[in-house]
Amino acid sequence: MHGCVASWCPPKYPLGTLVYRTVLGAAAPKAVIPENHPLAPRTTSLELLASEPFLLFDLAPAGEYFSGLFEDRDLHPRIRFRTRSHQLLLDLVAQGLGCSVVSQAAAAPAGVVVKDLADELRPLPILALSGARVRLTRRAETFIEHCRAALSSQGSRR
Template identity: 35%
Template structure:
């Protein structure tokens, strides 16, 4: 048996107005819809709620008892809705962010600093991880929002939440300082494919970067694979091979301080979209709206060498 709030609302309105016609007019509903709702409610409860007479309807003894409980439940539902609205507007308490590892260095420091200054009662908590780790965390309720790349070959984001575009980042090449193409500014994958390649292996970025070669009918010579982009920069700077990334730092140097060369890719490679995903079960609260606004500003204001 499933009793709905709408049935109770119709029942209370009929009790107050004394006729189905008057209640239907008050509710801006058809008489048949109101009559059917009352009949369904009587059937589900197993009691007769109204006595029908020439002048309209009057409550039975059982109907009077049900009306008292119905009014209580409707008040409780109204209070719940009001409290939920207050929670949606509340700028305090935790905000749990999950962020893809390579996006985090660009995004998280700005978000934490912005919220500390503008919304000091909000406690920002964040975790970094791979795409699968973030999606699992959201499924388990660990994150209020996750930020990750919207890979075109993945179509599972709509299954877990609502995606909001934050920005987009095109890929670029990292070359050893002594590479024959270093300093050119723009390089073609066809001119690099035969060289030793260092693949960024944090899933599913590896699929994405390999797909760039596949789109040109090329197969890179993968010598090393790493999910740590600082290790990747270090290998490139040491002359072990070239690589591809999306996120850039302001300085083209490795963790050791050794310089490498960055170059744009010659070709039509669509930028990777960066999205914020909010669980389907959640509404857009003021905290989440403030997060999206702040996150978009990070990508809108980032200069070209930050956005790749």
């Protein structure tokens, strides 16, 4: 897959003319909540999460995206911990140390409930990035099509 990577990058981070972007899909943010938490069986919103101890996935640019979801609604989550590790974040949630919002939680550990949020939220674009002057190999093109199909089928199951 020479010259290609699947990623996401908000518009605030321009990639310039040296990078070609292919939109693969979009991911709606999800709440991750300890399974024994009072919010676990309820409809969840950012407003409800803001009043709970919050665990922020703070790897740029994701941290800005997740913080921005709250700021857009003039909400101020009570950030208890920040981490750059997606797995650590999910493990902290499983231990009951707080709630969070993530873009993906396909492999959530036992003890974690993954929930859609009731809020209308801007989705996270998922992109394939390659050098603008790089001709993609057939393998890379196949990978991009596979990603598109996988993301499309995920969206149709929601």
